[in-house]
Amino acid sequence: MTTAYSESSTERTPGRAWTVRILGHGSRAASVTCSTAACRMPPRSEDFTGLRTFAAAHAKAHAKAATVNPNAYCHCGSQRCGAHSATKTACAGRVVLILRHDPIVRRVWSLEEVCEMCAPLIPNATIVARAARPEHTATPAAQVPTPARPGIAGGFSSAPGEGDATPVRRPRRASQRPRRRSGQGR
Numbered sequence: 001m002t003t004a005y006s007e008s009s010t011e012r013t014p015g016r017a018w019t020v021r022i023l024g025h026g027s028r029a030a031s032v033t034c035s036t037a038a039c040r041m042p043p044r045s046e047d048f049t050g051l052r053t054f055a056a057a058h059a060k061a062h063a064k065a066a067t068v069n070p071n072a073y074c075h076c077g078s079q080r081c082g083a084h085s086a087t088k089t090a091c092a093g094r095v096v097l098i099l100r101h102d103p104i105v106r107r108v109w110s111l112e113e114v115c116e117m118c119a120p121l122i123p124n125a126t127i128v129a130r131a132a133r134p135e136h137t138a139t140p141a142a143q144v145p146t147p148a149r150p151g152i153a154g155g156f157s158s159a160p161g162e163g164d165a166t167p168v169r170r171p172r173r174a175s176q177r178p179r180r181r182s183g184q185g186r
Contacts, residue, residue, distance in 0.1 A: 015075030015095065015113035016066075020059045022051055022107040034058060052106065059099060059109035063128045066111065068097045070131035074115035076122065084121035091115040097129040098122060 019035040029044045032055045039058070045051055076083050077091040083100075093116030100110040102124045111128075119127055 012071050012073055013069060014078055015072040016069070017075050017113070018059070018062045018111040020055045020062075020109040022048075022055055024107075032058070034062075036062070055109060056101070059101070059111060062111050063097060063099055066097055066129065068095055068113060068129050068131040070095055072113045072131075074118055075112040076114040076118040081118060083125075084118065084123070087121050089117045089121060092117045094133070095131040096127045098125040099128050100125045 017035070021033050022030050023033060024030050025044060029046050030048055030051050031044045032041045032051050034041060042051070042054055072095045074091040074095070081088065081091075095113050096116055096119050098112055098114055098119050100108075100112070100122060102108065114122070119125060
């Protein structure tokens with residue numbers, strides 16, 4: 001299973017998707033296929049229960065081995081959000097890995113990297129992993145700017161509220177033109 005991604009790039013990449021499917025054959029036999037060509041599948045069998053168990057375990061193994069790419073585009077968005085066409089949304093948020101399995105059809109398992117906005121809108125989907133949050137460096141408390149007081153029309157600031165520190169008055173700046181002294185030539 002090739003499910004890891006390279007962390008060296010910060011370039012956006014398409015969201016990945018894996019599909020595990022049970023295909024029926026005319027002679028009451030079935031087989032399991034995986035969208036990853038390197039995966040080994042069992043031979044054709046008439047044991048549907050055994051094939052379903054294998055397919056579900058195989059999809060879960062892909063989910064467990066996958067590292068969610070935080071730089072991925074939403075796979076659902078790249079498909080024009082067809083999985084939730086009744087509810088439109090703009091793709092946003094962190095990337096999550098979902099497992100979709102329709103309990104009525106019971107023949108297809110899909111793993112997809114999608115955004116946090118699309119994930120809850122996709123029917124029969126379960127979030128199985130989330131992309132790691134990017135690490136931010138903490139700013140020291142001394143460098144955090146204090147919130148500005150709301151202004152009042154005319155350029156005056158509002159009166160200090162309860163618990164506010166008394167405003168510090170700044171000295172006036174000297175005007176840029178030299179002042180004339182009284183009594184000097186007019």
